[in-house]
Amino acid sequence: MNTIVLDADRRVGGPYTLASALLDRIVPDALARWPELVAAHDIELRVAAPHLPVPRHRTSLADTVPRAERILIPGARRTLRIANGLAEFVREHLARSGPAELTVANLDEADPTDTELVEVLGRRLDAGLLRVVRGPSEAGGGPLRTDFDRYRDEGFHHAMAESGLETLRGMAHQADPEAWELLAKRVAAALEAIEREDEARELYDTARRHVTEPRTRATLAYGTAMILVRHHDPARRDPEQALAWINEAVTIAGLLPDARDRAFHLGFDLNGKALVELRRGRHDAALSLVEEAIALAERDLPGEHPVHRLVLLANRGQLLAAAGRTAEALTCYDAAIAADPGYPDHYLDRGNLLHRLGRTAEAVADYESVMRLSPPFPEAYYNRAEVRYATGDYAGARADLDHTLDLDPAFVGAYVNRAGLLVAYGDFGAARADVRRGLELEPRNAYLLCVLGQVEAAQGRHQEALSAFDAALELAPDLAAAWANRGELAFQRGAHEAALADLTHAIKLGETADLLFNRSVVYRATGRAAEARQDLRRAAELNPDDADIRRALAED
Template sequence: MIDAHRGHQGPYTVAAALLHHLVPGVLERSADLVAAHDVEIRAAAPGLRDRVPAVRDRPAAGLADDERILVPAPRRTLRLANGLCEFVRAAVPPGRVLAVGNAAEADPTDLELLAVLTRRIPPDVLAVQVWSGGPPAPPDTRTAGRLWAEVDRCTQEGFLHAVAELGALGLERTEPGSARWWDFAQRTATALGGLGRREEAGRLWEQVRRVSQDPAMHAASAYGLAMLDARNPDPATRDLGRARGWLNQAIAVSTLLPDPAERAFKLGFDRNGLALVEFREGRVDRALDLVDSALALAAELGERHPVHRMVLLANRAQLLAARGQGKEALEEYGAALALGVALPDHYLDRGNLLLKLGHAEEALADYEQAIRLGPPLPEAYYNRAEAGLVLGRVEQALADLAYVIELDPEYVDAYVNRAGVLAGLERDAEAREVVEAGLEVAPGNPYLLAVLGQVETAAGRFEAARAAFDQAIAGAPELAAAWGNRAVLRFEQGDAAGAVADLDRAIALAPAPDLHANRAVALRALGRVKAAEVDERLAGG
């Protein structure tokens, strides 16, 4: 039995024990299998790094501490868990049992991994047995130096729950306002913000302001407070005016920094933050000016801070794309990727732009590069499915969407797209199965209900179809497909006038040849021949 108490090793205590048991034997049988999961193994079991070389190394891993400015999003641990699951599934002989105790004290990384193992590996291959109880961990006597090493590693790997917990211990064991205390405060507040614990993060940033007179700390805390609003995913509680005020203060304080390189970096960082506020307030040109000024400052840094420059170039690309300058945006993405420190997200973003511009094959190549760069990334497979549909590779797209759902059962858009494609292929039984699974995750989702309405219509269950369409339209009045498909149902029920009314709404929302063709049929049924002829011309008939 593996003792899961996070006090023994912190994040991935269970995973590390399991990997130490499996990896040596797998290396003898199939070194390629280990190499294919190097990122996951090295992240979860650092004790194996001497035996598992970095094949898909994170490009910023060798940079100086002040140059590693990106913190992985919380979802990275789901990617790691899925990659570890696929390694374990391939490595263990069938019929094995994984027994885990002290689960109540496990780190969230292990709890997530156990959930993924249980969901994705059949019990006849690996039965996962979990108990909450177990012996207490020994007293925590780690020094501030030891805690800092663990906080630093957890920050770079994206183990944000551990950063928040260990960082709090580090703050208790260091003198407020000291250099090491500041290190803990900055990492801990950033992790809390990333976890959505904004009030706690705000209190810690405020504490920084109260214990220090260091301009660098004040600039950073002002920036941190601003980002709690600027990056707040809920527009209803996001205060961009307050964010602007904090960023103005950060910029003002950064101008006081005596070191020219530090001043150039910090001012560029802060201006990039202000660009986010400008963009969210709809001032794209002003945001672009700020990013350009940040890039000019970055030019003063020589070869230092490549990640900072990469972020600025990628942001400039996004702003140019928002302004409709697709070609120029692609050039900026190319410049960002050429720095060699890009993350999968930037290949996804460029792929999305390429797909929007009609370059599906090139988009596909970017999505596949994002897939190669690390553990399973649901968004990359979802986007590859969209490109595959454009290119007519329907079965591959369906397989990609099914894999997205396997990786992340809460990825609602994957259910919507997979169900819609299946319904379009008249594979109604499969479409219904996907819709029902999706509605368990997202009850009342209008897009899934619209597909359900199609399936019910095809089955002749008109009352159920009408109920599904009505509910979809009530939830998303802008959903043209629901109006258009309800029109088909109403026409089949003999309500040509109702069909025309629904098609009027659908065409107003999203004109399409098939909608005009359907409206022409309904108009002819009503004897409105001239209007029907207009629609037939618009339909290309």
């Protein structure tokens, strides 16, 4: 077994210090012997070890524009995708070249990118292939790395926050106002991304005490608005205060004298205001703002800022889809994908819309494009699982949900769906385990509580099931599945009127053949044959191929 000893101290190389050193050992061999393996993981290899000669295989429009136009900053969860991609590369390389033992020194001093990678390696690679051993750790010394352009471009938010705050503490605004203001904006955005919004807000307020330049003032106002409307704690969101701040940004940007400068900055801020209006429940206003920003770009930025224009186009597609204007939404997504066929997120959005429209094969093709274009993307597998389940491919759905949770054990929605699938299989013990894990992450998740109720009911624990359904409905009064399941539970207990009330409420929230069939059974049990027949006929209209419905009608 090959033995590798590496230092993970972030002061040595910043983010992915450990990953970079590990890749130094194995990428040259892979390039020489298995170049297709390197090509399959080029994005994650280039992110973690940009000094290595890894050819660019998968590209996006953002790779071709100047840094100032790269307005799409990766979110905090992107590093998990990178870590999973690196783990899969290492696993495949070791499967071909032989197992190894990796001793990691100074793991306590590692950047979060490396601690996340070590966790993923330990979870996803068999110990017989890679054994990870924690080596000695000493308190770090020396300066932090300050590659702020790289930190911004790659979404290394923890490094940007830590190194940026340290740099700002030793940097006077008066000495270099432009450099101080740029770094302050970047650090504040990073702090928001890692859910340290109070510190981000304090930094924006500090910057406001120094800055009078209009564009920077507008950016600070925009950043403050985004904290107020996107705070990770929903209880601390304040769309009304966000509106006050985003209006300041829009006002200032609208007064910029240069038409091109104004079109970009005002369009950016109008797009931010659209999010605020959406959170205020004003969907039409949000769509109008995005369309105003698109019109500005078309008039004053012809051929410029292509990433900005694509962001606006994709946002218009999302708003149109939410409004039910699906043909126009698809046109937006088609145009965005045609302009940047290497960007995975647009395929994900289009796939979701195609799934809603029942175009399942096309939806699956889009999700598989995401899988091909991106480092491991849990949402693509999760969404494909929904399509597979809807089309009766339960084994495929289960495999996709298993893989989703392999990639991201904190993906609560996958626990919900897999638990529901396990209930359908009759595997109540495994379903309960998934519910338990999901509720540890989100104790107030109504969907998990609904599945818990199904498990309790199936195991004859009727009072516990009722408590779970009641708790789900307290959190989500419009959750049709909870009403339906509570109705079925009431019927099993002989409470027919309560069953009718719950099933009727569920049908009002979303009429389906199954719900109508179940209510017809309750109507029949209470001697209300006419209502039962009416429900069966409507159920047959919705699902004429259902054998149970046809049989019930024939026996009527």
